[in-house]
Amino acid sequence: MDTTAPEPRSVLITGGSRGIGRAIAEEFVRRGDKVAVTSRSGEGGPEGALTVAAEITDGASLDAAFAEVEKAHGPVEVLVANAGITDDQLLLRMDDASFENVVDTNLTGSFRTVKRAIKGMMRKKKGRIVLISSVVGLYGSPGQVNYAASKSGLVGIARSLTRELGSRGITSNVVAPGYIATEMTDGLPEELKGQYLKAIPAARFAEPAEVARVVAFLASDDAAYISGAVIPVDGGLGMGH
Ligand code: NDP
Numbered sequence: 001m002d003t004t005a006p007e008p009r010s011v012l013i014t015g016g017s018r019g020i021g022r023a024i025a026e027e028f029v030r031r032g033d034k035v036a037v038t039s040r041s042g043e044g045g046p047e048g049a050l051t052v053a054a055e056i057t058d059g060a061s062l063d064a065a066f067a068e069v070e071k072a073h074g075p076v077e078v079l080v081a082n083a084g085i086t087d088d089q090l091l092l093r094m095d096d097a098s099f100e101n102v103v104d105t106n107l108t109g110s111f112r113t114v115k116r117a118i119k120g121m122m123r124k125k126k127g128r129i130v131l132i133s134s135v136v137g138l139y140g141s142p143g144q145v146n147y148a149a150s151k152s153g154l155v156g157i158a159r160s161l162t163r164e165l166g167s168r169g170i171t172s173n174v175v176a177p178g179y180i181a182t183e184m185t186d187g188l189p190e191e192l193k194g195q196y197l198k199a200i201p202a203a204r205f206a207e208p209a210e211v212a213r214v215v216a217f218l219a220s221d222d223a224a225y226i227s228g229a230v231i232p233v234d235g236g237l238g239m240g241h
Helices: 019-030 059-073 096-124 135-139 145-168 190-199 208-218
Strands: 010-013 034-039 049-053 078-081 127-132 170-177 230-233
Touching: 010 019, 010 059, 019 034, 019 049, 019 078, 019 208, 034 059, 049 059, 059 096, 078 096, 096 127, 096 145, 096 170, 127 145, 127 208, 135 145, 135 170, 145 170, 170 208, 208 230
Parallel strands: 010 034, 010 078, 034 049, 078 127, 127 170, 170 230
Antiparallel strands: none
């Protein structure tokens, strides 16, 4: 049996100032990795993690954040593209700016982040990419045409990347959380929360840490042969995807 501790890896999580991203960062810190998170202010990451400033809609800002992380921890070996927003309204009332802003943050932002990360991974012939999507990406949700479009697009990115980079020791997967108790969901009307609860077979909402442990598994050696997968963490809400 190999009892040597695994080498700490350089892990970067976008949007690690709160919610799911912060819980993911805490999980990697707990496992002994060198963890960095981004937030727009450059503050707010958990203890034990380096927090750097990045605006995900701005390639130059992301590039500077990567440079800072690389200087401190070396090239990013595990990337979790987590930063995301919602801006809900029914399609009849949704203007172009709302659609474009959500897609630019959630989908194009992930594209920018992944593109910047793969250079170092290709050089090392090793890497783990996890894209945080949503059950809504494939299930759909009224009032979330912009959000669902951005989140289903991540599946196309992960699967195309798997075909581009699968032979280079790089895996690329999607995690699709269901209803997780964070600031993003806190603001939803109580009536809507009740409706969601009725639809979830597990009959409860999840804690961010439950998503974090699945992400950490996908980034582990045990998951070396999983790529291009969409892993739901949704208590059965979207099964059949
Ligand atoms: P939160 O709103 O709690 O946190 C969002 C994070 O994204 C923050 O760290 C925020 O950083 C960052 N962020 C937002 N916009 C930008 C931007 N333009 N540039 C850089 N960083 C940005 O969200 P959750 O933790 O709930 O969600 C995290 C991810 O999980 C999202 O992608 C979301 O879509 C997804 N998800 C969430 C679910 C839920 O039930 N909560 C369900 C399914 C998916 P800052 O400090 O700068 O604001």
